[in-house]
Amino acid sequence: MELESILQVIQNKNILVTGATGFLAKIFVEKILRVQPNVKKLYLLLRAADTKSATQRLHNEIIGKDLFRVLREKWGAGMNSIVSEKLTVVPGDISREDLGLKDSNLREEMLSQIDVIVNLAATTNFDERYDVALDLNTLGPKHVLNFAKQCVKLKVLVHVSTAYVCGEKDGLLLENPYHMGETLNGTSGLDIDSEIRQVQEKIRDLRAEGLTEQAITSDLKDFGLKRANIYGWPNTYVFTKAMGEMLIGDLKENLPLVIVRPTMITSTYKEPFPGWVEGVRTIDSVAVGYGKGKLTFFLCDINAIADVIPADMVVNAIIAAMAAHANQPGEVIYQVGSSMRNPVKYSNLHDYGFRFFTKKPWINKDGTPVKVGKVAVMGSMTTFHRYMTIRYLLLLKGLEVVNTAFCQYFKGTYVDLNRKIKFVMRLVELYRPYLFFKGVFDDMNTEKLQMAVRENTTEADMFYFDPSCINWDDYFMNIHLPGVVKYVFK
Secondary structure, eight states: OOOOHHHHHHHHHHEEEEESHHHHHHHHHHHHHHHHHTTTTTEEEEEEESSHHHHHHHIIIIITSSGGHHHHHHHHHGHHHHHHHHHHEEOOOOOOOGGOOOOOHHHHHHHHHEEEEEOOOOOOOOOHHHHHHHIIIIHHHHHHHHHHEEEEEEEOOEEEEEGGGTTOOOEEEEOOOOOTOOSOOOOOOOOOOHHHHHHHHHHHHHHTTTTTTTHHHHHHHHHHHHHHHHTTTTTTHHHHHHHHHHHHHHOOOOOOOOEEEOOOOEEEESSSSOOOOOOHHHHHHHHHHHHHHHOOOESOOTBBBEEEHHHHHHHHHHHHHHHTTTOOOEEEEEESSTTTTSSSBBBHHHHHHHHHHHHHHHHHHOBBBBOOOOOOOSSSSHHHHHHHIIIIHHHHHHHHHHHHTTTTTTTTHHHHHHHHHHHHHHHHHHHHHHTTTEEEEEOOOHHHHHHHHHHHOSOTTOOOOGGGGGGGHIIIIIHHHHHIIIOOOO
16 A cells, blocks of 8 residues: 655645534544644534534634644644634535535535545434434435535545444454445345335324424334344444445445544544543443442443544544545545454453542542442343342332322322333443444454555654554553543533
8 A cells, every 4th residue: 555645645635524523523623733734724514504603613612622722832822813724614414415505605615625525424322313313324425425526626535434333243343345235134125215215204104193303203213223123233323324334335436435434432542632532422421420439230241342442543544544545446444443453341441440430539519539349240131131120120010009009199200210211221222232242343454554654654653543552551540531530521
């Protein structure tokens, strides 16, 4: 693989970034501005009614974040002028044709000037409404691709997906594309146009029944889960992401296309500083729930691999792949994770949480520290269901009997407990595949990309993404968990 200087490839280029207010997108924008201030322009597509509200989002949700403090220190008083020169906000929506662009002059400028598109827009909610997930994760990439085909100077389209499009497969999971109609369980009949028609019909039927929006949302979440399960995917998120990959792979023609599949993304490892994170991520909510003393047990295969990768490494891989495949027709897939080169197990995460919160206990609102201890680990769903039956479901059944005897006197208590139990059971079912995951993600393409960066450029230290260099003990104890406590649960 030939790869000239990554910085030279980026220099004087116009880059469109979709999903610009997202976690990875912000890190991408900051990195480009910091290491290559001679980038010509970054067009940031974000959902907004107009340019004014888009600009407000830029300053409140992107530039105003602590993530950009290194740049603010570096540029000082010149920060605002550089931002206005280098960043152009684009009010739009990838769920619409032409990305929902209303400004025809801006549209023509983008079509004539854009060199690179990085599609980071998505909904990552495992329990999303099916229509919303289809719009953003399946049709969104198609609309981005169609826009890319109209860009006369376009050199490469990078689409960020997820490694977990593999569903619950085990063993070595290869960097292979998904073809139209391919399913995980061999069930035939997957047709994306049909999925779209079915969800539209479902919405019409639900509205005809006069249901509330809340009831419609609940039904559409169930419908997405049902459709995903039919073809072997465990949830709506990975199902719609897989279909998004299918669509752009099928429609790409001669366009240079890179698909990046990260695993579970965690806080920054080094840049712009260690430990920056945003949003509640699965393992983080578990860690802080434990730290606050609210978690009474862990549900997972303690020996399973938790495939985590720091966000700055994912962004570096995106930038390196972008440079390597500029003007190279064809499709290539990069899986960016740690399970192949430097695996960390759930048993390690369990240990890190205990040690961290013992050393630095969570302080309650009343000023008292929370004392944590080793908690029980439930290593199977059977054990979990037995626990829930003994601890809660028998209580619920008893409450139902008492409630009937006392003329619905305890109805409020019953309804509240029933709702909480259903919520927990649904949440566990959604995350179960990842708590008992048996796969290892092959990263041969990613390794070749790392070798190309090391051998052909002097920028390997700048664009690092080799997980084998990470000391997980140091990372979790001194970088990630302190970052989560500071930025997510402050």
